[in-house]
Amino acid sequence: MATEQSNGTHAALDARCPAGPIEGRWDKRRFDVKLVNPANKRKFHVLVVGTGLAGSSAAASLAELGYEVTTVCIQDSPRRAHSIAAQGGINAAKNYPNDGDSIYRLFYDTVKGGDFRARESNVYRLAQVSNTIIDQCAAQGVPFAREYGGVLANRSFGGAQVSRTFYARGQTGQQLLLGAYSALMRQVGAGRVKLFPRREMLELVTVDGIARGIICRNLVSGAYERYAADAVLLCTGGYGNVFYLSTNAKACNVTAAWRAHRRGAFFANPCFTQIHPTCIPVAGEHQAKLTLMSESLRNDGRVWVPKSSGDSRRAADIPDAERDYYLERRYPSFGNLVPRDVASRAAKERCDEGYGVGSSGKAVFLDFRDAIKRDGENAVRQRYGNLFQMYEKITAEDPYQVPMRIYPAVHYTMGGLWVNYDLETTVPGLFALGEANFSDHGANRLGASALMQGLADGYFIAPYTVGGHFAGRKIEPISTDHPAFGEVERDAVERTDRLLGVGGRRSADTFHRALGQIMWEGCGMARNEAGLKQAVESIRALRGEFWEDLRVAGHRQEFNQNLEHAGRVADFLEFAEVFAADALGRRESCGGHFREESQTEDNEARRDDENFCYAAAWEHRGEGAEPAMHKEALQFEYVPLTQRSYK
């Protein structure tokens, strides 16, 4: 086993960032990457797993370059990947509004907003390619919001001091995904991408330590299918559904990433979870999914709770003097626009102290009264009409008349498979893109940056770096007849049969809910040592029960959603333990990770750069063995390490 280097970084975790001034690093890397002869590109086969922003854009771009591409997705159509649900917008450093934005400022804001737990080189590159993304999307026909003169409109988003967010009503993710999907379908139509929907990746196949393919279950027929390739790109999103209740779509899961982890890919910073402050509160035990209300609402809405605990008057009957606009009180300079992690914790603090509103007491008000008074109901309707309508459909309350009730919910996961500067995992030939990797957002993601990162990875980074894998390594031809495929397929089938064979009494859903409860209690918005230790114990116990008392309906050789869910819950139950261990080991507060032991006197997060300025990368060491944590030391040459303050 390789050992720690002098800078504290594990040898396998060489990020391979180019040296030199940060502005030139990506240029340098692109120059240094060996090129694949155009005539040879068609001989290389790339397998792209997942068709969200990262997967669709990567598959389309790689096919355009001439590679042979196969793509699989879990949904019935690539257009339904969960990127589609992103509402607010996509950042870029265009500086069209002339308000002082620049690549350097976007880079700086992202490193600082991520609370200094991201890699500077990666973040700088992200800011660099951000502008090209907007160009690409506009050319594809993405109907971005426009000004009357026909130029693109921008707005300030998520507390940014500049207006750098591009948007398409409240449906930016949908429109960007349809752009990437249309580029993908163009390649499908041209025969350069083979598309296999309703396939779930259950295993990664490696040969001599290099990724050479995957095993999928065909979700319609139940057949196990082998896909061989010269490179595998995991674009499989985040793992927020480990909490059961989240804003993630129901099919979002950790299985592809987790299975790759078990075959050698290190998993980085699993405990970095983003809890979004503005979601519709839980309505009851039946709840299967939470709904996000775009953060843009905080531009005009004011967040408050009653000053006296248990005040059950209607919101309108509570005079201003008896309202606590707690974000404006605690953070006078940023007010309602503090970053997501800060806003979420502040809401939890008020509710824990007994000031929460609504029947559950787990909600705060987001009030548009003053905006409506100031700008008129029509102006507010123009800005947020679809969000207000969505809110009313779910809650049967009219936010033009009564304030919205909101509460934080799990939304995004900054952690993911560890990747180097080339987006390659610790398994050669296996790349991770988009939310599935860990690289760019540190411990907290800024609003409107997820779409930027997914598309940056897919359109403008992986298409270059994957070529480096082909040109730089000797890759033998492979077919699915290779014995490695047979072995791994047997593992996948056996695991499925184990799930079906437990023959207990409880459904996968009840275990998933129980796991979510453990994670929310022990690994949620505020974490402490005792709670995390308890969570580890509870997860282990629940996993034991799962394998003794699970009941799965039906068989494996058929369309079986119940079986699909059970497989995902089984993987969540393994993954959750590493998540909790990661949170336990990181005895500092940073970004979305708040350790109660590490806070200032006025209850703000206290980061500990002396001891924790690293990315934690977890290595799977076999069934039943304790996983090993390795460190990638983080250096900050450009953005000085400072405590974030939004006071």
Place this chain on the structure above:
Amino acid sequence: MSDPPASMRINLRVWRQASGGAPGRMESYCIENVSPDMSFLEMLDILNEELVGAGEDPVAFDHDCREGICGACSLVIDGQAHGPEQGTTVCQLHMRRYADGDTIAVEPWRADAFPVVKDLVVDRSAFDRIMASGGFISTHTGSAPDANAILVPKTEAERAMDAAACIGCGACAAACPNASAMLFVSAKVAHLALLPQGQPERDGRAIAMVHAMDEEGFGNCSNHFECEAACPKEISVDNIALLNREFLRASVTSRSDA
């Protein structure tokens, strides 16, 4: 604050079909303790939990985002695609719409071009194939000019966005007595035809997508407008008029290789 949730009993009649080729039938189920705050799909979740508990096969249905944007959910409820509410997907329908003791019929999309996979799940890959035939602007990654180099009048951008809001759920075809996919196709053709970026391929796109639609076995439009009524994004049938003009124009003006 909201009243304590009442509890309802709901009788369901659900289409069950083991697989594509198998015969199907309506089955009756009774669900107790349905909260008015529950979504329709959460009620189906409860039904499925009960079925799994009883050792029976749960009801298969497509769903994912559960907030009305992914287009996965696809149920005909009491004869209406996406149910009784205007401009909503099934996942946004809540049980407060119903009363204690109601009986609700749940069926899959019905269209030859959307064959049943199992129970309430249908195969909508026909839409993907239509998209692959021309529902795009051919722009290689990296070849785009600066985004502000091509101005788009705000009104045109808004109209394009109205059409682009289509979520590809297929309710239009399911609601149409002819199982026509004209609203879906016209929304994509309109979205791209209204933008300057879409002009170079405008003629070929309209012709290719209409031909692809015909090949998939969707019916013709005969102006029932059921599609617009069922559309969860309230896409206007004006787009169909636009598609007809685009198709006619392209047929007259374009060269044979378009």
